[in-house]
Amino acid sequence: MGMLEIKTERTTNKKNQPDVDKLGFGQFFTDHMFIMDYTEDKGWKDPRIIPYQPLSLDPAAKVFHYGQTVFEGLKAYFNVDKRVQLFRPDSNFKRLNASNERLCIPAIDEELALEALKKLIRVDCDWVPAAPGTSLYIRPFIIATDPCLGVAPSKNYQFIMIMSPVGSYYKEGMKPIKILVEQNYVRAVAGGTGAAKTGGNYAASLKGQEIASKDGYSQTLWLDGKEKRFVEEVGSMNVFFKINGTVVTPELNGSILPGITRDSIIQLLKSKNIPIEERRISIDEVVEAFHNGTLEEAFGTGTAAVISPIGELNWLGEKVILNNGEIGETAQMLYNHLTGIQNGSLEDPFNWTVTL
Amino acid sequence: MGMLEIKTERTTNKKNQPDVDKLGFGQFFTDHMFIMDYTEDKGWKDPRIIPYQPLSLDPAAKVFHYGQTVFEGLKAYFNVDKRVQLFRPDSNFKRLNASNERLCIPAIDEELALEALKKLIRVDCDWVPAAPGTSLYIRPFIIATDPCLGVAPSKNYQFIMIMSPVGSYYKEGMKPIKILVEQNYVRAVAGGTGAAKTGGNYAASLKGQEIASKDGYSQTLWLDGKEKRFVEEVGSMNVFFKINGTVVTPELNGSILPGITRDSIIQLLKSKNIPIEERRISIDEVVEAFHNGTLEEAFGTGTAAVISPIGELNWLGEKVILNNGEIGETAQMLYNHLTGIQNGSLEDPFNWTVTL
Numbered sequence: 001m002g003m004l005e006i007k008t009e010r011t012t013n014k015k016n017q018p019d020v021d022k023l024g025f026g027q028f029f030t031d032h033m034f035i036m037d038y039t040e041d042k043g044w045k046d047p048r049i050i051p052y053q054p055l056s057l058d059p060a061a062k063v064f065h066y067g068q069t070v071f072e073g074l075k076a077y078f079n080v081d082k083r084v085q086l087f088r089p090d091s092n093f094k095r096l097n098a099s100n101e102r103l104c105i106p107a108i109d110e111e112l113a114l115e116a117l118k119k120l121i122r123v124d125c126d127w128v129p130a131a132p133g134t135s136l137y138i139r140p141f142i143i144a145t146d147p148c149l150g151v152a153p154s155k156n157y158q159f160i161m162i163m164s165p166v167g168s169y170y171k172e173g174m175k176p177i178k179i180l181v182e183q184n185y186v187r188a189v190a191g192g193t194g195a196a197k198t199g200g201n202y203a204a205s206l207k208g209q210e211i212a213s214k215d216g217y218s219q220t221l222w223l224d225g226k227e228k229r230f231v232e233e234v235g236s237m238n239v240f241f242k243i244n245g246t247v248v249t250p251e252l253n254g255s256i257l258p259g260i261t262r263d264s265i266i267q268l269l270k271s272k273n274i275p276i277e278e279r280r281i282s283i284d285e286v287v288e289a290f291h292n293g294t295l296e297e298a299f300g301t302g303t304a305a306v307i308s309p310i311g312e313l314n315w316l317g318e319k320v321i322l323n324n325g326e327i328g329e330t331a332q333m334l335y336n337h338l339t340g341i342q343n344g345s346l347e348d349p350f351n352w353t354v355t356l
Numbered sequence: 357m358g359m360l361e362i363k364t365e366r367t368t369n370k371k372n373q374p375d376v377d378k379l380g381f382g383q384f385f386t387d388h389m390f391i392m393d394y395t396e397d398k399g400w401k402d403p404r405i406i407p408y409q410p411l412s413l414d415p416a417a418k419v420f421h422y423g424q425t426v427f428e429g430l431k432a433y434f435n436v437d438k439r440v441q442l443f444r445p446d447s448n449f450k451r452l453n454a455s456n457e458r459l460c461i462p463a464i465d466e467e468l469a470l471e472a473l474k475k476l477i478r479v480d481c482d483w484v485p486a487a488p489g490t491s492l493y494i495r496p497f498i499i500a501t502d503p504c505l506g507v508a509p510s511k512n513y514q515f516i517m518i519m520s521p522v523g524s525y526y527k528e529g530m531k532p533i534k535i536l537v538e539q540n541y542v543r544a545v546a547g548g549t550g551a552a553k554t555g556g557n558y559a560a561s562l563k564g565q566e567i568a569s570k571d572g573y574s575q576t577l578w579l580d581g582k583e584k585r586f587v588e589e590v591g592s593m594n595v596f597f598k599i600n601g602t603v604v605t606p607e608l609n610g611s612i613l614p615g616i617t618r619d620s621i622i623q624l625l626k627s628k629n630i631p632i633e634e635r636r637i638s639i640d641e642v643v644e645a646f647h648n649g650t651l652e653e654a655f656g657t658g659t660a661a662v663i664s665p666i667g668e669l670n671w672l673g674e675k676v677i678l679n680n681g682e683i684g685e686t687a688q689m690l691y692n693h694l695t696g697i698q699n700g701s702l703e704d705p706f707n708w709t710v711t712l
């Protein structure tokens with residue numbers, strides 16, 4: 001069976017584009033969006049690009065009540081050859097289907113999704129910002145639309161992609177962040193939805209984030225839900241520690257999101273023969289390494305920041321200072337290498353980039 | 357400061373009402389809905405009753421991405437005096453605010469909400485079904501509407517109430533249900549959102565429910581997320597066991613929803629001097645009580661069914677049969693007493709009912 005045809009309806013009313021200095025994150029959206037419907041009898045159907053517009057949903061739609069929703073996040077940007085490029089988009093659609101599986105949402109056609117995304121970017125190519133560090137953030141998401149209050153998987157869905165030009169994450173240069181280790185609230189637990197990219201995980205994280213912000217910390221370090229001992233993630237990023245020359249990151253245990261940046265960093269480290277371990281790591285081990293002087297660096301990884309060096313971890317009031325609060329050399333090196341591959345200034349032996 | 361004025365805009369296009377035999381649960385909605393907006397600078401404002409209609413939301417609205425949403429569920433019905441009555445509606449709005457607190461959503465005015473609900477029911481009073489066991493199910497809910505993709509609490513919300521005439525839960529008479537004890541998936545964990553009525557908990561539960569259904573079980577019994585040993589809830593109900601003359605229900609430990617039916621049952625049992633314990637109860641204790649012949653009954657409690665007797669629990673393939681698969685006498689007695697208070701045929705010493 002061939003791929004479904006993707007229709008395009010162009011807007012007759014293009015928006016004024018925002019000033020590149022005022023972009024921020026996820027505040028402005030392009031002129032068009034992609035949308036596709038699912039019904040029980042016809043499956044996914046009618047993929048189309050339409051002018052960016054509000055969704056009209058019955059107030060009983062399941063997404064409003066039972067959180068049956070999944071999403072992804074990836075970026076398009078100009079590479080050094082002035083061509084628009086994506087980074088591992090196939091991995092994002094694959095992960096979207098993994099999230100779908102956990103949330104009882106029917107799988108999408110990953111190939112069709114990538115085709116649709118390319119087409120959408122071409123339609124809105126004048127929205128890809130060109131300033132250094134800026135990019136077009138892409139948000140694919142699926143929502144359950146059945147207007148019925150029974151607690152059960154929906155029979156109808158919409159798969160939507162919207163795009164937002166975003167500013168440079170490091171406008172004022174890369175700067176280590178301060179992290180509060182969360183003691184009471186839990187983001188996810190094994191057997192729950194932590195490994196899926198679904199709304200409920202982020203809803204659960206808001207409270208910890210609020211507490212961290214009040215104390216002047218920019219993100220939360222989440223511990224495991226069972227013993228509150230093992231490190232899981234930092235804010236909406238995966239986390240890495242460098243201890244005595246070895247880089248350690250929590251293993252994918254079912255409650256951690258399998259980050260695409262995380263995977264790329266692991267592959268990069270391996271290619272450089274830098275020791276990398278995926279395993280359980282307790283907060284005690286981190287603090288002990290700090291005490292005995294072997295804790296060299298810590299950093300978060302994610303699509304938004306790529307690498308975010310950690311300058312301080314607050315654990316029960318004790319301040320664990322990393323690399324004197326400065327950017328670590330491994331973090332800097334990995335950032336340079338990965339963004340170099342992403343913008344096409346460095347070779348891409350992994351075949352990660354997709355040029356439009 | 358006085359209460360905000362609730363405006364009413366009546367529909368000019370009333371719907372045809374569905375056949376009372378075809379009501380089911382949460383499939384049909386009345387002619388009107390209540391809506392109220394929140395903005396950061398003005399707070400909750402503009403409470404109004406309007407014709408039932410779709411919501412128009414930006415595709416970037418936070419509810420679609422980060423699950424920042426809470427809800428409630430309660431019922432209105434005709435009492436024996438043919439007057440419309442609510443059961444402990446104040447408790448629902450109080451719990452809604454408790455959920456709001458966990459989800460970083462600004463509190464609503466509980467008194468205003470109850471006034472609004474009464475007004476809405478009066479406007480749609482011809483929708484309250486009269487057949488025995490039927491009722492008008494009310495769904496208050498709040499959604500985060502900021503069209504912005506940053507992971508942070510929304511600055512704008514909508515508080516909405518919709519109403520659905522629902523059929524009798526026990527059309528063919530009360531019948532014990534078969535329950536599968538879930539071994540792998542987890543609904544909630546202490547420190548998470550289990551004690552709040554928020555979408556993510558229900559999203560997390562769909563998979564377990566799917567597995568149970570495939571094996572011919574009607575609901576999942578959820579164990580705690582830490583040790584997968586302690587009983588938490590059954591489907592979307594709280595759970596009670598009668599062991600050797602004492603009724604036992606899991607204590608409110610932070611991952612269990614504090615059910616209003618649960619609380620009412622506890623108060624009823626106390627008033628009858630039937631021993632009731634709120635404490636941790638492991639699945640091993642339940643199975644052991646079954647083996648030594650002291651497991652007398654088990655039942656779920658919730659607004660939809662009031663009491664749902666459990667006839668069988670499947671634990672790792674072992675079938676724990678309760679009261680020979682028949683309705684237990686405590687379950688039947690509690691059902692009769694509580695529904696009697698609810699429909700006004702029995703005295704209400706607790707002041708639970710609110711007549712319109």
Ligand SMILES: Cc1ncc(COP(=O)(O)O)c(C=O)c1O
Binds near residue numbers: 302
């Ligand atoms: C909870 C969470 N962890 C980790 C990540 C990092 O994943 P990725 O590297 O694929 O962006 C994200 C998303 O960005 C996330 O939301």
Ligand SMILES: Cc1ncc(COP(=O)(O)O)c(C=O)c1O
Binds near residue numbers: 615618
């Ligand atoms: C998860 C869950 N537990 C328990 C209950 C029972 O609560 P209530 O008795 O207030 O209806 C509900 C809601 O009905 C629920 O959704």
